[in-house]
Amino acid sequence: MAIRVCVTGAAGQIGYALLYSIASGSVFGPEQTLELTLLDITPMMESLKGVVMELQDCALNLLKDVVATDKPEEAFKDIDVAILVGSMPRREGMERSDLLKANAKIFETQGKALDQFAKKTVKVLVVGNPANTNCLLAIKSASSLPKENFSCLTRLDQNRAQAQIAAKVGVSNDAVRNVIIWGNHSSTQYPDVAHANVQTASGSIGAYEAVKDDSWIKGDFIKTVQQRGAAVIKARKLSSAMSAAKAICDHMSDWWFGTKEGEWTSMGVWSDGTHYGIPEGIVYSVPVRINPDRSWQVVDGLSVSDFAREKMDISAKELVEERDTATQFLSA
Ligand SMILES: NC(=O)C1=CN([C@@H]2O[C@H](COP(=O)(O)OP(=O)(O)OC[C@H]3O[C@@H](n4cnc5c(N)ncnc54)[C@H](O)[C@@H]3O)[C@@H](O)[C@H]2O)C=CC1
């Protein structure tokens, strides 16, 4: 049976880079038929029409239907998956609180619409920035949906970190496993390789041992990953889209099929206050193991150094502040 997958902000850059991968089977598998619902705002409907024409022109076998709409109730009707990319971008002169305010409205409205119209099993991935706090607002606005059905994207950060380590050691990207992104999808995130391993000719070894440069790991590596989004914007004059789309596919495919034996992945999830001293009631990126039934657990029991603790707390503090600012803008 076909699954229904909604992508919001579908007329934007990430949408354009993402839709082919979803529709051609790279996320939900080569056998899974699907119906796409594409949501964007009214002024983008003409442009979105062009995207729909292109999807048709791809002549894909798995794609059974495409609906393009500016109405959340239509886009979210009976969906199995929601990928919430659409959001208000930061404009010149805007303060962070202006951005939080504009997006609070969007994610409150969409959370309520998901609550009302989506399947109760819907899996919701929030990409639009500020991703963690937007995800939190969607969770708060969708009270009939389990909090575990929501996550936000930090896989791009994980992929960036993995690629940096692979390049430094001189191995292929898939030789680097179990990198962790802690915290916010922002420059306070903490990319952590203390528990990562690298497959080398002489077997699997810890990332610190493979890199042999602790000061790089604790300095330039962390800074490069934290600042990578800004570096791409500086170079391209546009934010990351190809790599963001790839990360969305990686995240969603792991959520759909489960993580591999012995591996975990990072995603921003609701914190219930019982893991790693992370405050309750924020959406914080942690390592998770995902089961074949699409449930997941936080990977507990990893040692946390003083160095890591300090960095994890900085990001938590930022998220608590974002939450406290953004929740003031909720209507109820
Ligand atoms: N979490 C992550 O790792 C990453 C997040 N992002 C974020 O993803 C978002 C999208 O990025 P791009 O595609 O490059 O932006 P874009 O500006 O090219 O596209 C955004 C689209 O969202 C639409 N939109 C705005 N408000 C909407 C609403 N209420 N409902 C539905 N659609 C709406 C816009 O009309 C536009 O078509 C941005 O917030 C960006 O900062 C980008 C890269 C990585």
Ligand SMILES: O=C([O-])CC(=O)C(=O)O
């Ligand atoms: O930095 C931005 O605005 C876009 C983004 O989230 C990223 O590239 O990680």
